Structure formats: C-alpha cells, structure tokens
Amino acid sequence: MNWWQRLRARRALESQLQKELRFHVDQHTNDLVTGGLDPVEARRQAELALGGRALVEERCRDARGTRWVDDFVQDARLAARQLLKHPAFAITAIVTLALGIGATTVMFTVVSGVLLKPLPYPESERLTIIGTHTDKYGSRWGVSYPNFVDIERQAQSLTTAAWSYGGGTLSRGDDSEYVNGREISSKLFSVFRVAPVAGRSFLAEEDRPGGAPVVIISDDLWQRMYNRNRAAIDSPVVLDGTPYTIVGVAPAGLRLDGDASVFTPLGQDSTPRMRNRQANFAHVVARIRDEATSAEARAELATISRRLESAYPDANTGASFFERSLLQESVGDVQAMLWLLLAAVSLVVLIACVNVANLLLARAVSREREFAMRASLGASRGRLMRQCLTESGLLGLLGGALGVGLAAITVRPFVLLWPGNLPRAQEIDLDWRVLAFALGVSLASGFLFGIAPALRAPSRALEQTLRRGARGAGGAARLHSGFVISEIALAVILLVAAGMLGRTMLRLSSVDPGIDIKNVLTSRVALAPSALQSPAQMRAAWQEVLRHANSTPGVRAAALSDIIPMRVGLNGLGYWTSPTPPPANQVPIALASCVTPEYLSVMRLPLRAGRFLDDHDRLDTEPVVVIDEVLAQHAFPQQNAVGQHLWIQALGKESVRVVGVVGHVRHWGLASDDGAQMRDQIYYPLSQVPDRLMRLFSSVMSMAVRTDVPPANVSEPLRRNLRTASGAHVLYQTRTMEDLAGGSLARQRFLMTLLGISAGVALLLACIGIYGVLSYLTSQRIPEFGVRMALGATASDVMRLVVRQSLGMLVTGTLVGMAGALGAARLLQASVDGVQRMELSTVVCMTAVLMVSGWIATLVPARRAARVDAVEALREA
Amino acid sequence: MAEKTDLPQGTLDLLILKIFALGPVHGYAIATRLQQVSRDVVQVPQGSLYPALHRLENRGLLAAEWDQTDTGREAKFYRLTRKGRSVLDSEVDSWLRLTQAIELILRLSPGDAS
Numbered sequence: 007m008n009w010w011q012r013l014r015a016r017r018a019l020e021s022q023l024q025k026e027l028r029f030h031v032d033q034h035t036n037d038l039v040t041g042g043l044d045p046v047e048a049r050r051q052a053e054l055a056l057g058g059r060a061l062v063e064e065r066c067r068d069a070r071g072t073r074w075v076d077d078f079v080q081d082a083r084l085a086a087r088q089l090l091k092h093p094a095f096a097i098t099a100i101v102t103l104a105l106g107i108g109a110t111t112v113m114f115t116v117v118s119g120v121l122l123k124p125l126p127y128p129e130s131e132r133l134t135i136i137g138t139h140t141d142k143y144g145s146r147w148g149v150s151y152p153n154f155v156d157i158e159r160q161a162q163s164l165t166t167a168a169w170s171y172g173g174g175t176l177s178r179g180d181d182s183e184y185v186n187g188r189e190i191s192s193k194l195f196s197v198f199r200v201a202p203v204a205g206r207s208f209l210a211e212e213d214r215p216g217g218a219p220v221v222i223i224s225d226d227l228w229q230r231m232y233n234r235n236r237a238a239i240d241s242p243v244v245l246d247g248t249p250y251t252i253v254g255v256a257p258a259g260l261r262l263d264g265d266a267s268v269f270t271p272l273g274q275d276s277t278p279r280m281r282n283r284q285a286n287f288a289h290v291v292a293r294i295r296d297e298a299t300s301a302e303a304r305a306e307l308a309t310i311s312r313r314l315e316s317a318y319p320d321a322n323t324g325a326s327f328f329e330r331s332l333l334q335e336s337v338g339d340v341q342a343m344l345w346l347l348l349a350a351v352s353l354v355v356l357i358a359c360v361n362v363a364n365l366l367l368a369r370a371v372s373r374e375r376e377f378a379m380r381a382s383l384g385a386s387r388g389r390l391m392r393q394c395l396t397e398s399g400l401l402g403l404l405g406g407a408l409g410v411g412l413a414a415i416t417v418r419p420f421v422l423l424w425p426g427n428l429p430r431a432q433e434i435d436l437d438w439r440v441l442a443f444a445l446g447v448s449l450a451s452g453f454l455f456g457i458a459p460a461l462r463a464p465s466r467a468l469e470q471t472l473r474r475g476a477r478g479a480g481g482a483a484r485l486h487s488g489f490v491i492s493e494i495a496l497a498v499i500l501l502v503a504a505g506m507l508g509r510t511m512l513r514l515s516s517v518d519p520g521i522d523i524k525n526v527l528t529s530r531v532a533l534a535p536s537a538l539q540s541p542a543q544m545r546a547a548w549q550e551v552l553r554h555a556n557s558t559p560g561v562r563a564a565a566l567s568d569i570i571p572m573r574v575g576l577n578g579l580g581y582w583t584s585p586t587p588p589p590a591n592q593v594p595i596a597l598a599s600c601v602t603p604e605y606l607s608v609m610r611l612p613l614r615a616g617r618f619l620d621d622h623d624r625l626d627t628e629p630v631v632v633i634d635e636v637l638a639q640h641a642f643p644q645q646n647a648v649g650q651h652l653w654i655q656a657l658g659k660e661s662v663r664v665v666g667v668v669g670h671v672r673h674w675g676l677a678s679d680d681g682a683q684m685r686d687q688i689y690y691p692l693s694q695v696p697d698r699l700m701r702l703f704s705s706v707m708s709m710a711v712r713t714d715v716p717p718a719n720v721s722e723p724l725r726r727n728l729r730t731a732s733g734a735h736v737l738y739q740t741r742t743m744e745d746l747a748g749g750s751l752a753r754q755r756f757l758m759t760l761l762g763i764s765a766g767v768a769l770l771l772a773c774i775g776i777y778g779v780l781s782y783l784t785s786q787r788i789p790e791f792g793v794r795m796a797l798g799a800t801a802s803d804v805m806r807l808v809v810r811q812s813l814g815m816l817v818t819g820t821l822v823g824m825a826g827a828l829g830a831a832r833l834l835q836a837s838v839d840g841v842q843r844m845e846l847s848t849v850v851c852m853t854a855v856l857m858v859s860g861w862i863a864t865l866v867p868a869r870r871a872a873r874v875d876a877v878e879a880l881r882e883a
Numbered sequence: 884m885a886e887k888t889d890l891p892q893g894t895l896d897l898l899i900l901k902i903f904a905l906g907p908v909h910g911y912a913i914a915t916r917l918q919q920v921s922r923d924v925v926q927v928p929q930g931s932l933y934p935a936l937h938r939l940e941n942r943g944l945l946a947a948e949w950d951q952t953d954t955g956r957e958a959k960f961y962r963l964t965r966k967g968r969s970v971l972d973s974e975v976d977s978w979l980r981l982t983q984a985i986e987l988i989l990r991l992s993p994g995d996a997s
Contacts, residue, residue: 012941022949026910026959027933033911057930065934466915 008385013741023066027059030175038377064617077389080555081396085378088397095369096401099362102771103405103451106351106358107766108412111444111530112831113348115417118443119434121341124334126259126433129198129293133332134300136166136290136307138288141324142591145166146774147286149327151272151279154288155328156191156314163298163306164329167194168272168288169262174246174705175270175736178231184532184738185227185267187245189275197293198260200621204228205239205254213273221250223256245270246705247535259534262289263336268547271668277702283321291332324592334480336429342837343757350503350764353496355451357771363455364775366398367485370459376538395453396462402452410436410444425752438528458485483786485778487815490772494850497828499774500765502827502844503854506834507758510677510841514754519747520671526743527717528570528710530737534733541697544704546843548692551709551735553725560715561724565604566692568706569597571673574747578684581654585661596637596686597673598654599705600695608712614638615667616648624690630655630691632666637686657690673749677840710743754840770820773863780812780867792879820853886967897933897978900944900963900971907962909952936961944970 012019031052038048056062063395068071089096124130136157139145149157158166159762173187195202205227221243223231232238243250245268256269272288279285294303311326334341369378377390416437419840421431428434537547548566555564569575578599580593587593605611606618614635623630631652638647651661671687672679679685690864695703715722721740728735741749748755831844902908902916913936914929939945943969950960963971 022959023933025957029909030929030933031957032915032956034914037915055929057928062930062933064928066937069934071935071941125924729948 009071012070013075013374016072016076018069019070020067023063024711027056027062031056031059034132053254055453056273057433062725068212069495070844074862075536077392078233078396081393082392082866084401085397089400090465091316095365097295098404099365099401100408102362103402104408104412104450105767107406107409107444107447107451108354108416109351109409110197110348110355110447111440112309113416114350114443115413115436115440116421116428116434117344117348118439120428121337121344122126122439123430123433123437125430129329129494130333132294132296133198134292134294134329135335136164136292137334138286138329139326141326145484148288149290150283150286150321151288152283153279153292153314153322153327154191155291155838157307157310160192160313160678161292161303163295163303163807164289164292165197165295166292167191167197167291169194170272170275170288171263173266173268175535177244177535179318182734182736184530184736185270186265187270188262188266188270189272190222190262191272193254194291195260197291197292200257200260200769202254203257204236205252207254207587209272213271215274215276217271217776219248219250219255219274219275220271221245222254223252224256224265224267224269226265227267228255229724238318244535246532278699279702282324283318292329293814296860300329312720331587338429340429342825343753346757346833346837347760348499351763352765353500354764354768354771355447356454357493357496357768357775359451359455360398360489360496361771361775362398362401362451364459364486364778365488366455366459366740368491368778375711391460395456395529398456398459399449399452402448402450402455405451406444411443411447411840413444423756425749425756436460444745459491483783486783487811488665489782490779490815491819491822493768493772493775493817494860495823497768498820498852498856499830500768501856502824503830504758504765505843505852506831506841507761507838509845510838511751511754511758513842514676514751514840517672517676519571519676520611520669521743523743523747525713525715526608526710527572527719527720527740528711528743528746529721529724530706530708530742531566532702532736532738534735536733537735538704541700544700545693547735548602548704551728552604555709555711558711558720558723558876560711560713560720560728562714563608564709564711566707566709567599567601568703569599570674570708570709570710570746571743572607572675573708573741573752576673576684577655580655581637581641581686581688582653583650583652585653587653587655593655594640594682594686595689598632598688598690600692600707602692605689605710608710609671610712611671612669613668614669615646616664618666618668619689619691620695624693625696627694629660631662631666631696632668632689633664634668634687636670637688638664638667641688652688654688658696662690666679672750675839676747677751677754681839683696693861704850708736717744732782754838757838762828769859772856773859774864776812776860777866780872782866782873783811784808784867788874788879791874792876795874795876796880804870804874805868808868809864810862812868816857816860820856824849894978896929897974898938899932899935900974903945903961903963904968904971907960908970909958909960910940911958913961939967943967952973 027139032056033050034052035045038051039045043051053059053711054728070139090316127133136149138149138153140147148170151168152165152167157164158168167190169188169190172189173181173185176185188264190208192210194839195207201207202222205222207222208220210219223243224236228234228238232241236254239254241252243252250270279287287339292303307327307329311322313327315322323369333862380390383388413876417434421434423427424431483609518749529553533551537543552566553566557560569577577598578595579598580586580587580595582593599605603620603621603623606613611618616632618632619630632656633641633647633652641647642650642654647664647667653661668689670685673687680784691704692707711720711724721737725737728737791799791807794804794807795801827846827849834841835843898917899913902913902920908916910933914932916931935944940947940961943963944964946964947959947961949957952958
C-alpha cells in the first residue's frame with residue numbers, strides 16, 4: 007500500500023487496528039488465565055503489558071504517515087468555525103489582506119508581463135540588438151546603414167536585420183489616412199523567426215535600390231481595410247503618392263517599438279542617410295546562431311568594429327558595435343520604476359500583515375485558556391502551533407483569493423493609467439506566474455502574521471494559565487509594541503519617498519521650459535501626396551499650409567519645425583568652430599531644429615542677441631543659423647556669438663553665420679533636460695534646406711500654432727482648413743504644448759500619485775495599528791490604573807502614561823524607519839529623473855504628519871484610560 | 884528476575900525481521916517469541932511492537948493478511964517480503980561487522996594502543 011492508498015483506506019485500517027490489538031489482548035489474557043490467573047486480573051495485566059491502548063493506537067496511526075492530513079482537515083474545520091464565530095474579525099482581516107495582496111498582485115502582474123516573461127518570439131533569449139558605441143556619447147545609437155550592410159555580410163555568429171521608422175499617407179480611392187510604418191530589411195522576419203500570416207516576406211532582391219515597390223501590411227490594417235480577405239495579397243495601395251503592391255501580412259505579435267501598419271523594404275529608401283556611414287539611424291536586431299554563444303558574438307562584433315575602423319577611419323574612428331539583449335532593450339528604463347512600485351506596495355502588504363498579526367495576537371491572548379486546556383488534554387506544542395498556523399493560513403488564502411479577484415479587475419485600468427507607452431503592455435496577463443506569486447504571497451503572509459501568536463502556544467505553566475483565566479497579557483505587550491514600531495517604520499519609508507517626489511513635482515512644475523507653453527497647438531503634418539512631386543511643389547505646399555493655418559479663426563501665428571520641444575524625436579548635428587573638425591567621435595553635437603521665421607513668436611523664445619531667422623534667408627543668400635545660449639556658452643565663451651561662424655557638416659562644407667542667440671529650451675522635458683547629454687541647440691531655416699533634401703524634410707515636418715482661444719478648439723477647424731485645392735494635407739499626433747510639457751512629468755506624477763496613495767494607506771494602517779494596540783493594552787492595564795488612582799494618581803497622570811507609551815513607539819518606529827528611508831531616497835534619486843537628495847525639511851514635514859496622526863490615534867484610548875473608575879477597576883481585579 | 888536492558892536504537896526492527904525469517908506469524912506470537920529468544924534479558928515493550936510492525940509494513944518489508952489461527956480466530960499475519968529479506972540480510976551483515984569491531988576495541992589491552 008502506498009501513501010495515497012493508505013490515505014484513502016484509513017477508515018478500514020482503523021478498524022483493522024482495533025481488531026488486531028483486541029486479538030493481542032485477548033490472546034495474552036488467555037495465556038495468563040491458562041497460567042492460573044483470575045480472568046479479570048489477567049485482562050488487567052494484559053492491558054498493562056501493552057502499555058495504554060490509546061497511546062499504542064496513536065503511534066500506529068503516526069506510523070501510517072497520513073496523520074497530518076486528518077489533523078489538517080480537522081484544523082481547517084475548526085479554523086473555519088472560529089472565523090464564522092467572529093465575523094467582524096474575519097472580515098476586517100480578510101479585507102485588509104485582500105487589499106494588500108490585490109495591490110501587490112497587480113504590480114507583480116505588470117512586472118511579470120513586462121520584465122519576466124520572455125518576448126513572444128521563438129527562442130527569444132537569443133535575440134539581441136546591435137548598436138554603435140561612441141567614445142563621446144556612449145552606447146545609445148543605432149547603426150548606420152553602410153555599417154549594417156558590412157556587419158550583415160561579415161558576421162558568422164549572428165544573423166542580422168535592420169529597421170527604421172517610416173510611414174506616410176496611405177490612399178485607397180478617395181480615402182487617405184496617415185499610417186505609421188517601418189522600413190525593414192529582407193531578413194527581419196527570419197531573424198525574429200516569425201512567419202507572415204498571409205503572403206510572404208520581402209525577397210533579397212526587393213531590399214535594394216530600384217527593387218519592385220512592395221509593401222507588407224499589419225494584421226490590424228488587414229482586418230480594418232480588407233476584413234482579413236486573402237484577396238488583399240497582390241492588390242495595389244498608394245503610399246505617399248507611390249503605388250505599391252501588398253505582398254504579405256505581418257503577424258500581430260511583431261512589434262518594432264510600438265505599432266506600425268505598413269512595412270516597406272529598407273533597401274529601397276533613397277534618402278542620403280542610407281549612404282552616410284555616420285548616420286546611425288538604423289535599428290539592428292540580431293539572432294545569435296544556435297551553434298554560437300553571446301561571448302563569441304561579442305568578440306566577433308569587436309573584430310568587425312576594428313576592421314571597419316581601419317577601413318573607414320573618417321567615419322568609424324572611436325566607434326564600436328555592442329550587443330544587448332532585446333528584452334532589456336524593449337523594456338528600457340521602466341524596469342527601475344516597476345521594481346520601485348512593487349517594493350512600495352510590498353511595504354503596504356507588510357503593514358497589513360502586521361495589523362492582522364496584531365488582531366490575531368490579541369485574540370490568542372484571550373484564547374490562552376482554551377489552548378491551555380488543549381495542552382493539558384495531551385496536545386503537543388507543535389500541534390497547537392500547527393493549529394494556529396492553519397487558522398492564519400486560511401485567513402491568508404481567503405484574503406489572497408479575494409485579492410486575486412481584485413487584481414483581475416484592476417490590472418487593465420492600471421496599465422491604461424501608465425504614463426506614456428508601457429512597453430509590452432499587451433503581454434500583461436494574469437497567468438500562472440501571477441497565480442503562483444499570489445498563492446506564495448498569501449501563504450507567506452498567513453505564516454508571517456500567524457507565527458507570532460502561534461509561538462505563544464503554551465508549553466509550560468499550564469496550571470497557572472488555567473487558574474489565571476484569560477486575564478494575563480504577559481509578554482504580549484512587548485510583541486504588540488514591536489508590531490506597531492515596525493508598522494511605523496514601514497510607513498515612514500513610504501511617507502518620505504512620497505514626500506520627496508511631491509517636492510520634486512513642486513519644483514519641476516515651476517521650472518521655466520524656455521518657451522511659453524500656454525495656447526500652443528502642435529501637430530505633425532503629412533503633405534498631400536500630389537504635392538510631393540518636386541522640391542518647388544513641396545516648398546509651395548508648405549507655404550500653403552502656413553497660409554491656411556494663419557487664416558483659421560483663433561490662430562494668431564503658425565510656424566513649421568521638424569522637432570517639437572518635449573516630444574519624442576530628435577535631430578543631432580555635429581558642429582565645429584573652424585573648417586577642420588576633430589575626429590568624428592569628438593565633434594560636439596547640437597539638437598538642430600529646422601524652422602520657419604514665425605517659430606520665434608509662436609513659441610515665444612526669448613531673443614538674447616542679434617535677430618531670429620527671417621524671410622530674407624533664402625537658398626540664394628548666405629546660410630545662417632540661430633543658436634541657443636548653451637551652445638553660445640560652449641562654443642564662444644566670453645565672446646559675442648552673433649557674427650561668428652560655425653561649420654556644420656550635415657549642412658554643407660561652407661560655414662554658416664550665427665545671426666542670433668535665443669534662450670535655452672528644455673527639449674528633453676522639464677525633469678530630464680538638466681541631465682541630458684545633448685543640450686546645445688541650433689535653429690536653421692527651412693528655406694535654406696537644399697532641394698535634394700526637401701523630400702526627406704517634408705516627411706518629418708510639424709506645425710506649431712499660437713492661438714487666442716484654448717488651443718484644443720482650433721484643431722478641428724485647422725484640420726478642415728488644410729483640405730486645400732492642391733489636395734488634403736493631413737494633421738496627425740495633434741497635442742497641445744501644455745500636454746507635452748505635462749507629459750514630460752507624467753512619470754514623476756504617476757510615481758508620486760502611487761507612492762502617495764501607498765503612503766496614505768500605510769499611514770492609515772499604522773494609525774489603526776496604534777489605536778488597536780493601545781486600546782487593547784489599556785484595557786489590560788485597567789486594574790493597574792485603578793490601583794494608581796486609588797493611590798492618588800489623577801486622570802491626567804493616567805492619560806500621560808498611555809501617551810508616553812504611544813510616543814515611545816512613535817519615536818522608535820520613526821528612527822528605525824529613517825534608516826530605511828535613506829536607502830529608499832538613494833534608490834529614487836538613481837531611478838527617477840529630477841529627484842534630488844533627501845532634504846531635511848521633507849523629513850521633518852513627513853515626520854510631523856506621522857506624529858500628528860499617531861497622536862490622534864492615541865487620544866481615544868488615552869481618554870478611556872483617564873475615565874477609569876478606581877473602585878470599579880479594583881473590584882474587577 | 885534478571886536485570887533487563889533497553890534495546891539499542893533501531894535494533895527492534897532488525898529483531899522483528901529476523902523472527903519473521905522463520906515464517907509468518909501474528910503480532911502476539913511475535914511478542915512472546917521475542918521474549919523467549921531474548922531470554923528475558925532484553926526489554927521489548929509490547930507497546931512499541933505494533934507501531935514497528937506497521938512501519939515495516941508501510942515500508943514494504945513486511946506483508947500482512949488476515950487469516951485464521953489454530954483456535955479459529957481471525958488474526959493479522961505478517962510475513963517477510965523479498966525486499967524485507969534482502970534488507971534483513973544486509974542489516975544483519977552490517978550489525979555483525981559493527982559488533983565485531985566494537986568488541987575488538989573493547990578487548991584492547993593498554994599495550995596494543997601504539
């Protein structure tokens with residue numbers, strides 16, 4: 007019989023055991039009677055020889071190894087009865103736990119989906135990205151297309167593919183809309199090991215200049231435009247005025263930095279950047295071949311770097327290629343934030359556990375007599391502890407089940423609330439990982455808050471306990487205070503963290519962004535495809551866009567720019583103050599905006615010196631730029647920058663003249679700009695962009711308008727007004743400047759809100775803890791207070807006693823918590839932009855909040871103590 | 884009455900197995916047999932006998948079935964399984980080796996120590 011069979015046959019085994027022992031005793035009795043003993047005496051001696059039938063039975067049951075199952079069922083039943091008998095206690099405990107476990111489960115679901123789950127590609131752990139490391143700017147760039155082609159050709163340990171951002175106006179008949187797109191190299195699908203859901207991926211001969219115009223559409227677009235009809239394959243679409251043939255449909259799981267609707271062959275891109283070995287724009291993904299290791303891949307990349315460095319010293323000096331896991335790359339910088347939040351909610355759960363432990367402990371003390379009774383009837387200490395833990399485990403599981411239910415409801419809304427794009431948001435799911443986690447947390451918390459009361463299970467001095475009845479508090483008082491102190495310490499950590507973020511927000515929202523963000527609307531613009539035929543047409547179309555925008559009611563001024571402050575996107579240009587620049591890796595890089603003259607008045611840039619760009623700057627006049635004060639300070643310290651010359655390789659071999667200096671704009675966001683690497687800024691006129699680049703620039707321009715009315719109100723009229731005679735120019739990604747500025751703080755605000763809520767809950771729980779414990783301890787001390795009062799203590803003396811006890815806990819807890827808060831502060835500073843050192847005033851402020859709350863929680867029990875009637879109390883004692 | 888010694892730890896199982904090597908018996912018979920063969924020198928508390936029997940049964944060293952005794956009563960008879968026999972053999976071996984070694988040490992005279 008194996009264990010399982012024994013468990014199932016335990017009834018039968020039980021009766022067999024009885025029968026066997028009965029036979030033994032009968033047989034022994036018979037033998038003794040034969041030996042001449044009186045039958046009654048013989049039976050007595052036989053029983054005696056066996057040594058207590060009940061004990062033997064017990065030990066035989068133990069030998070079966072199935073004993074604990076019965077015990078467990080018994081304990082669980084008893085625990086359930088206990089909970090039902092005290093519904094108020096049960097509900098309080100379960101709801102507290104459910105909230106705590108629910109919150110942790112939500113956070114863990116996000117952490118699991120974003121950070122822990124492998125990417126949804128086969129053998130995704132072998133996927134990496136390749137980037138360019140430059141000595142000056144570190145490992146933050148993509149790879150230039152010529153370098154990518156060389157890597158692809160030379161690498162033995164990696165298969166590689168590249169992609170870049172694309173997109174344009176998609177037209178079918180009269181219908182046209184702007185779609186996001188990606189330019190991809192032909193091997194991209196095979197590197198990811200995904201297959202098109204319909205049709206095929208690109209062929210190698212389509213991935214080069216002059217290849218057949220083919221396009222792959224997204225699963226989403228296939229659904230939307232073709233209703234998943236296979237006839238979509240080989241049918242024509244028009245993208246930015248060029249006819250394409252659809253050859254395939256990409257699977258929904260393929261994500262290249264967010265969603266894209268169309269994929270075109272990267273090799274057909276005809277812009278100059280494709281031939282520029284220094285334009286590190288391409289995103290390279292690679293799969294480490296099955297027979298290679300990542301160390302080999304890294305070594306090979308280093309070899310290729312050196313080879314290319316000596317082959318192209320002009321472009322590649324100081325540049326090397328690095329690889330990094332794709333998972334880490336796609337997750338980016340949310341990692342720190344997610345762990346931070348998980349840690350914060352875990353602290354709240356801990357506090358909740360401590361509160362429940364307090365409740366349980368108070369009950370354990372009043373149940374001491376019951377336990378003593380059990381112990382005297384033969385229950386061992388281990389057995390009693392097991393029973394206590396079963397009770398708390400049951401509470402934990404009930405709370406956990408409710409918590410998982412809460413998490414299932416709230417995880418989606420929570421993900422939607424996340425500021426900006428949460429990477430892999432669509433993969434967040436309540437899966438087995440999460441359930442295992444929730445189960446673990448439930449059991450662990452059950453154990454955590456159950457262990458202290460369980461340890462109080464009586465072992466000795468039974469008789470005393472029984473005699474004393476339920477009155478003795480004994481060492482429980484110290485345990486209770488310990489609980490409250492740890493609660494306060496945990497709350498202090500959260501309070502200080504929340505306070506630091508609050509201060510950060512306060513400071514950042516008063517920071518001057520460098521422009522006037524009120525009443526400005528920004529939007530990307532896609533010119534009508536019919537206007538994209540020639541540079542002259544494009545220039546005319548942009549003038550037309552500005553004219554129509556200016557004539558829209560409510561618009562005061564309109565300007566164009568390729569980049570918009572605090573919006574994603576950048577254009578970095580290397581500059582130098584003499585015609586002979588240093589090696590490529592030492593050239594300073596400035597954030598360059600290509601703008602029209604009105605930009606100054608739309609954004610209300612402060613003009614520090616000289617003039618801004620104006621209508622006299624044309625293709626046939628001297629090339630000019632305007633720089634910001636940071637660049638002026640870097641390039642021309644203690645000189646007048648106006649009139650100086652800069653050499654900007656990307657704008658041509660000739661120098662450009664600085665005609666004006668404007669104030670610095672916090673392009674990287676209110677919080678992040680101070681720490682940004684590229685802070686120099688250059689403005690150059692769209693009117694001086696050479697004809698050959700007009701096509702490229704026309705695909706990236708945005709419009710900014712200053713309005714007299716709330717800017718959101720003009721977005722619809724503006725959209726209508728841009729459907730002009732020469733075709734419909736499309737506005738997309740329309741945002742107000744205030745939104746963008748606010749969005750640049752969204753992460754800080756989000757963290758602050760969540761930490762604030764956590765801290766608030768923690769404070770509330772800690773106060774409930776203080777209140778509960780003091781009420782309990784005070785009620786235990788009533789006889790003592792009675793004696794004191796009888797001996798002459800006044801009501802305020804007694805009150806002082808209680809308050810002193812509370813104050814002791816508050817101060818100790820705060821001191822302990824401060825150590826944790828220091829650690830938390832360092833963590834925050836490292837992981838959130840704009841957070842500064844822990845300031846004394848924050849700490850003082852938060853401690854004051856805690857003290858006042860603690861004081862209020864103390865008042866009620868203290869008053870109750872003061873109202874103790876001496877005679878009454880003494881009689882009770 | 885001769886002075887009685889407690890059984891050393893773990894030897895009860897060995898003794899039980901050894902007695903079963905002679906043939907299937909019920910619990911009471913074992914108890915009396917144990918007493919006889921140990922010539923009343925070793926104290927075998929009857930209370931420990933049954934837990935030990937059940938433990939050995941659960942480990943698969945003994946098999947049990949209900950059968951009639953000579954007097955016609957139903958009793959639980961245990962017998963040694965094949966696994967039990969091989970365990971017994973190896974246990975006996977190691978026991979003998981151990982006792983010989985201990986005996987050797989105990990009989991050591993002071994001069995032999997070097």
